[in-house]
Every structure is written in structure tokens, then in C-alpha cells.
Amino acid sequence: MKRSIFASAVLGLFTCAAQAQSNVTLYGVLDTNLEYVSNMSSTVPSATNGFRPGEANNVFRMTPGGLSGSRWGLRGIEDLGGGLKAMFALENGFSSDDGRIQQGGRLFGRQAFVGLELARAGRVTFGRQYTSMFEALANFSPNAFGNQYEPIIALAGANFRSDNLAKYTNKYGPVSMTAHWSFGNGVAGGGEVPGEFRRDTGYGAGVGYAAGPFATAIGYDQYNPTLSTGGTGTFKKAAMAASYATGPVKVMAGFRWGRNIAANDNTILRDNLYWIGTNYQATSALSLTLAYYYDDVKNLNLAANGATNNIANPWQVLFVADYNLSKRTDIYLSTAYAKNAGLNFDTSAISFANGYFPGAGESSMVGVALGVRHKF
Template sequence: MKKSQLAHASLAALGTMAAGVVHAQTNVTLYGVIDGSIEYVNRVGTAPANLATTGTATAPVGKRFDMPRAGGLSASRWGLRGTEDLGQGWSALFNLESGFDWDSGNLTTAPLFNRAAIVGLGNKDHGRLTFGRQYTSMTDALIVFAPLRFAASYEPGVWWLGLNYRQSNMAKYRGKFGGVQVGAHYSFGTASSLQAAGTGQPLGPGEAPGNIKDNSAWGAAVSYEGGGFAVGVGYDQWNPAPAATPGNTGRERKTGVAASYTTGRLKISGGYRYRDSQFSNDATLIRDDFWFAGVNYDVTAALGVQLGYYYSNIKQYRPTPAGVATNPANPQQVSLVLDYSLSKRTDVYLASSYVHNGSLINDGPFTGYLFNYPQAPGQKNMVGVTTGVRHIF
């Protein structure tokens, strides 16, 4: 064979092999959830225009019958994720995820990839290191214990884990070693107008030159699962700073613990979260304890029942740095979900919830009124019922 022929044959063989390797070692997945429901809510008010300084809704609008943009069981979303095998147990990974309002098609919040924008490296034996917008370590450890599986409606998940349960500009490590998972993260700047809701002060941009602590955040968590038993514990700290006076940081600290036990079709779970949030002048914004308990039971292979109870002990609340501290009534909530699977990807559901001394899912300044359940003046109880369909792709 001539040298030129041999060279062409070798190059063709190498090209074929390379193409096969790339095809075998790289994957990209398009995924998402669309969850739509119709809801009835009684005694609902109107959210105030200024969320940062006003904690009281306006006069009640009475009963509401509509399509909630958040969906019933899951927030609607779509995303792309992928990995590339780098050899010797290493891989590159990415994840881009965007939330949207199912009823209108609008983005839930700006920017485009508001839920996740991650790139990183992972090793099957040593864990993974990721960078970008992602969940906090405390969220990773505790979210699996939510009685309603962190349902979009009727579970106080944002009150529990905070508006900053996702953070931008984050470096995070996660590792799994047998039944133990560990994680830690640091955010160089978590600032956003949404996260400013309830803090009484506007936030400056993240990663402020000369003031490295401004709007930074960090946390760590550890969890264990084995023999039907699971437990998780986490810590999260966020240091909000106003734009007008950089270098004057507030502080929000949260510590949480949760556990569950699963036997057959039954799962029992419960947990506790401590929060101490302070303004930059060291005055207490809010100090509260949050407790929850839940029961999940699969009646049949298709029908599941989820029951959750939530109690908030609000010991102190001050809406502004110079405001007077108050001791509001303590909200209590009971939520029930009946979920029937039509297939592995599609289910229909009926969910209901009752709350005393508050609004559904504690919606208010500390959740940015994201769920449109503001407590009207003089209101003590609220009831919500929603039914819908969810499809996972």
C-alpha cells in the first residue's frame, strides 16, 4: 500500500474512533415539568406595592377562583443538562434551568436561567465541584424531607429555607460516601431585588469591590440515609448590604434539621428550622422557629396521599431598622394532597390547605408575595383548594 493511501486509511480510522468516543462519552438531556391547576381561595387580600417596608396587605378582595401561575405540585420549568466523560472517573457537567408561568408562558422571574446555571467537574469517588446559580447546601440536605415534596402550592418551602435557597455567584462542593452526603458552598454575591423583600433595605450588587462581605453567603450540610432511616442537618448564612452604604452588612442565619423513616408504603417525616435575621445596625428583623411533620402513604401503586402540618413561632418581627419590634400571632397550617398517577410521567391531583393566624404557605414579605396569598387585614383563617394535571418530560 502506498504511503498516501496508508495515511488516508489511518486518518479515516482515527476519525471513526473519535466520533464513536465522543458519541459514547457525551450526553445532553432536555427535560422539564408543566403543572397546571384551577384554584379556589377564600379571604385573600392584595399584596402591598412596597414589599420592603410594608408587611400588611390591603383590604380583602374576597374569594378568588383562578389559575395560579405557580402550578399545584411543581413549579413549571424546562432545562438542559449534560455530562462528558473525561476518563479515570472524572466528568465535566453543566445544567441550565428556567422557570416559567404555565398559564401565560412568561418567565417566572428574570433572568432566563433563573433556576440554575451551573458548570463543574465531578469524580465518582471524590464528589463534584460546581460554579454558578444553584441550591444552597442546606436546601440540598433538607428538601427531601418536605412532607409535600416541596410542593409549589400549600407547602411553606420558601418560608422554611428562605428566599435565598438558590444563590448566584456560588462555588459548591458535594460528595457522597456510602450513605453519607456532605456539602459546602460560598457565594461571592447573592444580591437580587427579590431577595431584598422583607429586609427593609435595598441590596447593592454582588461581588462589591472593596467590600467582600457585602451580599456574600455561605453554608454547609451533612445527611445520612440507610435502612429506611434518613436524617439531614444544615447551616446557611447570608450577609445582605444596602447599595447606598456599602460595607454595612446585615446577617441572616438559618439552621435546620430533619429526619424521616420509611417502611413499606409509609413514610413519616419531621423537622425544625431556626432563623435569626438582623439589619446592618444589629436590630432584629425576624427571629422565628419553624416546625413541620408529615405522613406520606401509597394507598395503591397509582394513588398517593401526602399530609403535612406546619407551625411557625414568630418570636420577634421588626419591618424596618428603626421600627418597633412586635410579636405576631403564630401561623399554623395543615395541607393534604391526593395524587393519582396516570403513567410514569403524568399525574392528576387534588390538594387542599387550611391556615390559622396567617396566609397560605406564610406568604408575605419574607416570600416576596410570590404565591399571591396575602393576608387581608383582620383575617385569621384562609382555605385553599386546587386541582390539576402535571406532566414530566
């Protein structure tokens, strides 16, 4: 009898919670592919080995997150009346090939924020979120910031998803705007240290315009990471992009200026990144993407790890064919060729984040992936 009463009480509690939070949505993506990569380094370059690559070998493997990072999440909105709403998002990233949590083992490493929105006044959110420049450029990324073969880190920085971030967003007709401040991002250090207010902080803003077939956006981002060589650096990026759609074709192009400065004000990296791409809806089910990326390295100073100051400018070509089997399931073929760097511009100088490091003596890399993606 006691068990029955207890079970009824618990059931009633969850029923009330479900009624109060009926607008909460559970969603997710699972994306896995079989991948071939040429000229892969047998070891991961790091500070301990002088950033020297190992022997070059080809690899055939199963890889998670081709077009989209595998994830599951919860999001919801509550109407508080008078045009005021509360919202939240919790999003977990995981490897769909082995089930491990990504983003350094964080439970909700992709997003974790709560906020308020007032009609016409905009939205303010607090927590782990995407930076303003990343959000502003999202619609101008040829492969929609695809995980596998798009140089996201080189374009937006390793801090494109930041901790302890307060963000404001609003939209006025065709104009959208966003701005943020991070009290301390955990990419390079802990941040939020007493007496070290600047450590690992960041800020930025973005403005977009979209009307009819034309759209454009500009963005700025600054990140002040804790450097392994000591002190706090200043990593600055500014970007602009535009797109035009006509019929089944959308063409886009962009430019990103970047400068990374050490604690002693010496320039670590100064570069200009350019990209151009097109999306073509060949049929109602088949979409094709072609993109080109080029990084003009103006100045490089990595004497601390023995790297050369003169490197050939990296460039990469990307092609994707994506076929929808239904509204939720698609299969895809992704291919990319990178020159003077690993795929996604992975080198110890430019990105060094995605794990595509060319082996010793190699200056190019090819990647081919055949995968399946399901959304729920």
C-alpha cells in the same frame, strides 16, 4: 449549488455536535391548576403602602406550578477519562398559564452551572444553584418542596437558589455531604461590588445519612443581604430533620432555627419553625400527603415599616392527593389552611415571598387547587 453545499456543511456540523454531546438530555415539567383562595388581599403589601393589606376577597384563577414549578432544561455529563467527568445544567422556569419567564426574567433562573467530578473525591460546581441546606432537607419536605402550598421561603430562606455559587458535594456510603459559598446573590442586591466583599454573600453546609428505612440530615445557611434600610444584614438558619419508612408509609419531621439581624446588630426576626408530615402510597397510582407546619416567633422588630412586634404564631395544614395516569402524567388535588398568616406563612414579617397575602381584618386563608402535571 451554493445553497446545497452550505446546507450540507451546516448539517454536518450539527451531526458532529450531536455525536460529541450524545449524553445531553432535554427534560421538562408542565404543571397547571385551577385554584380557589379565600380572604386574599386586593392589593399587594409593600413598603410604599406601609405593608398594609387591601380589602379581603375570594379569588378563583388559573395558577402555574402546583406540585412542581414548570420548567425545561438541558443537562449533560462527559467522561474525561481516569474517573474525571464534566457536567452542566441549564434550567429555565416559566409560567405554564401564560408562558412568561419566571425568576425575575432570567433565561435559566432555576439552575445554570458547570462543574467537574472525580471518582471518590467528589463534585465541584459553579453557577446558579441550590444552597446546601435546601439540598440536605429536600428528602424531608412532606410535599417535596411543592411550589403552591409549602412554606419553602420561610423554611430555607429567599436565597435557597443562589447566584455566583461554588458548591462541593460527595457521598461516602450512607453519608452525603455538601458545602457552598456564594460570592453574591441577587435576591436583595447585586453583590460582587468592588470594596464590598461581604455584600450579598452567603455560605452553608449540609450532612445527611440514609440507611434502610431511616434517614436524617442537618444543615446550616447564612446569607448577608443588602437591606432596604441600609447596610448588610446577617440572616442565619440551622435545621435538622429525620424520616422513617415502613411499607407504604413514610413519616418525617424537622426543626429550623432562624435569626435575621440588621446592619446595626438589632434582631429583625427570631423564630423556630417545626414541621411533621407523612406520605402514604395508597395504591400503585395514588399517593396521599398530610403535613403540619408551625412557626414560633420569638422576637420581631419591624418598627421601620410600622408593623407590630407582637404577632400570633402562624401555623398551616396541608393535604395532597396525587394520582398517576401514567409514568409521565398525573392529576392532583392540593388543599391548605393557614392561620395567623397567608398560605405558606406569607406576611411582611415571616416570608413575604409567595403572594398569598390575607386581606385586612383576616387572620386565616384557605387554598384549594385541582391540577395536571406532565413530565418529559
